[in-house]
Amino acid sequence: MTKDVIALTPEMPDLPTLLAGLYAGGPDLGVNTTADGAVVQLCAPDGRPLVSVEAPILVQVPGEATRLLGHAVEEGPVWWTEARASTAVAEAARLAGSFAGRLATVLGGTVWPPEAATTDVIPLTTDISAIPAPAIAAPAVDVLTDTTAVVIQDRPLIAVTSWLSDALRTAAGSDRALQIVTPPTARLTLPARTALRGLPNRWVVQDPEHGYYDGLSGAVLHWKNGTFTPMQDDQGAARVAEAFAPAPDTGDRQLILTLRTRHPADENLVLGRALETAFRHLTGAPPAGWSTAEPVNLPWSTRQLTDLARARAPRPTWLVAVGHPDRPALATLRVLRTPAGVEEDIVLALGYGGDEAPPLDAIEELATALDADGLVTLLTSLRAARRDLTAPPSLEAPPVPVAFTLGSDEAEAIGRARAGHPPLGLTPTRVGLEGKPALHYPMGDGTDPDAWSTFQGLIRHLFTAAGSTDMIRPFFNTETPVPKR
Structure with a gap:
């Protein structure tokens, strides 16, 4: 097991400051590097890693430290230096706290968790020869x-x-x-x-x-x-833990958009525009930032994320985007190179309190705008879940479909007659270009669980006959199945 300690400083920790922090254990401890120099390890005399420190990253996105740590940080960019201490050695967690505390003292920052901060020298007194050596050198795997x-x-x-x-x-x-x-x-x-x-x-x-x-x-x-x-019972079914009980309904809601876009693979392609469009329609502003991990540290830039995806192609690229602190909004974006072109798989979630109305009336207009940027499919759903977009280890109601949109090119591929006349009483709205519209299928206000049956019937009608089983799979795996009690 490991203990995490984070130093948040207004200035980048330079080499002398890092060395001062690494001196937290006194002169008897050694220093090693791993991950091509991206991780520095404070080691016991026998070379066993006690504390692993990742290279500092500059978090330029407002509200990220508060979102992830619940830790107030002064406005402006902050350097995030994270240390992981092995709890197999009693002194390691205090060593991590002393390392972070020294950085914060020299550079005028703060430490998370606050109680971990110290500047004391922590001598190694544990007989580490009696402790089994770790089975793997990777600092994240226990x-x-x-x-x-x-x-x-x-x-x-x-x-x-x-x-x-x-x-x-x-x-x-x-x-x-x-x-x-x-x-x-x-x-x-x-x-x-x-x-x-x-x-x-x-x-x-x-x-x-x-x-x-x-x-x-x-x-x-x-x-x-x-x-x-x-664990399985005599019938081979899994049991549900008693602790996995539904949380009380506070009135909080999450609006979730699951969409796919497809573009020709040419040198003028700019990725991320569909995600930016969704943010602007639903929050009034583009994303605040993006990154390949959390914390999200880079200001929003479609050009920079496009350059990254192009450099990684044909390998997929996975990204995170976050909104501004006044409206919880978080998205994941996966860029894939396929025989059909370049595809973006996006999941965008927005949080609303009990006194806030999710903007369901904006979805049709958004679908129209997205179709101009290569929309393949868009599923909009609503769920009773936390406004801060975090997931607790308790039973949450699955999202309920609100609407489904079929992009104009996908509607053409399926066939206008079939796509425009589903056998379920659904009447799609034609949105976008008059001669080649996208089809928007409203399914309610997100309060009727029966909308799932309607949606699944629609998906089977649209894609099974066309043989597009790859299109069906994501919609039928939106939630982890709950085992029988």
């Missing part, structure tokens, strides 16, 4: 088996940090599942929920009274054959 990489986190909010992103890539590259173990007080950001929603990855909640369970499905888990797996 347990590694043939099938699974386990990360144990004690943060209140689990985000897809560069640490976790690296662990995801490492696990996927070695054909392993990534399983994150947290206390029941932890929550997930939208990107973390997306990353852990589908098997083989899993969010494992360690409840002191109820044992282990899946934080997204509620399935009771146990450690078996080197991985956390559901």
